[in-house]
Amino acid sequence: MKHYAIIFLFCLPILSGLIGKIGKSKAWFGDYQAIACAGQKVIESQPIYDFQLACEGMRPAVFVYLPFIADTAAFLARIFGQTGLQTIYAVIYIFSLLALTWLIYLRKATPAILIQKIPFAAFLTGSAVVWGNIAVLCHAAVGFSALLVASSFWWGPWIFVAIVAACGSVKPVFLTYLAVVLFMQGPILKRLILFGSGTVLGLLPTVLFALDGSALSQQWRDTLSYFVYQLTPGESYYGWLSLFGLSANGALAGIGFLMFAGLMTLAGLAIAEGLKLSATERVWLGLSLGALMIPRLMSQDVFLIGIGLVIIAVNSRSLNTVNKLVDWIKDRGLTLLTFICVFILIGNAVELGDYATKIGTLLLCMYVLLIGYLAFTCHRSVISNLFIKNFHKQLKA
Secondary structure, eight states, X not given: OHHHHHHHHHTHHHHHHHHHTTTOGGGTTHHHHHHHHHHHHHHTTOOSOOTTBOOTTSOOBOOOSOHHHHHHHHHHHHHHHHHHHHHHHHHHHHHHHHHHHIIIIIOTTSSSOHHHHGGGGGGOOTHHHHTOOTHHHHXXXXXXXXXXXXXXXXXXXXXXXXXXXHHHHHOGGGGGGGHHHHHSSSOHHXXXXXXXXXXXXXXXXXXXXXXXXXXXXXXXXXXXXXXXXXXXXXXSHHHHHHHTTOOSSSHHHHHHHHHHHHHHXXXXXXXXXXXXXXXXXXXXXXXXXXXXXXXXXXXXXXXXXXXXXXXXXXXXXXXXOSOHHHHHHHHTHHHHHHHHHHHHHHHHHTTOHHHHHHHHHHHHHHHHHHHHHHHHHHTHHHHHIIIIIHHHHHHHO
């Protein structure tokens, strides 16, 4: 009975959000309608980038994706009609939600017991489900394909990289999930080739469009700059900058993100190698850190955030340290993670969601960086041999 009460408590944000939107039909699938409306504008030969993009029967929205997304929506709408297309999308969307729920909380082979990972449900709000964002489909595809990385099939990692690259062509921020192949077991050179391939394939459509110098490209950049960097910076890196009144749209912010993502990746590598995580544990570590590294983390991007952090907390107890504070932190990792989730739960309940989740993700990243540094200091020689000697050996071969 106690466990049921805890599960109910941490699921309150998403439950209350869903209940509150039951009678508000205009709130449902608003993010999907931005794509559907852009597709309709393509059919009507009208502009797709507009701060008040509106179509009959749809709520006003902002379309921020590349034109090929609108072209695809237009192609499908011509075949199925807007009503039929929305019905098909809704079925796929609901299936993706159920699949993510099973993968994370109900699948027996997924690491961590339910009571350890349920606190991270506090990150989920009603909007994560209600808005019908295409990100949910991508997270489901990434989560399931990541399981192939830990399989014995040589093509497993390549399937995962292909899916992440495809999702990255829709939203380049999803390329942070390529951390999974950097943390996997196997030769370092192979990991780098997989990572590089996914990065190039995922970024290529965006880079080519951004640099083509067309009026459409400029409209897209203006829309993206306002909507992403100013209006909704999210709950992670961009959101942290907004807390300090800093703009995420600029070279300095970009360099800062690369430094942040680099440190998180190095921490993840140290944790994976230093704690000798299994192939499956490495996959979930990559998924969780990949989610945390998404620079514009939105409510629909947090599904996969918890399990890897639980794995860190459980396995880091074996690390040795002479610092009493660090020793206390690494021994009580699960308690600290739960406290952070409770902080987010309370913050959202008292209408401090604009601050609570941003602070929560920052604390989680600080925890990862601390354990990563500790893992490196405790297993410096093992990690150095892997990433220096073995790398040189592979290059010579």
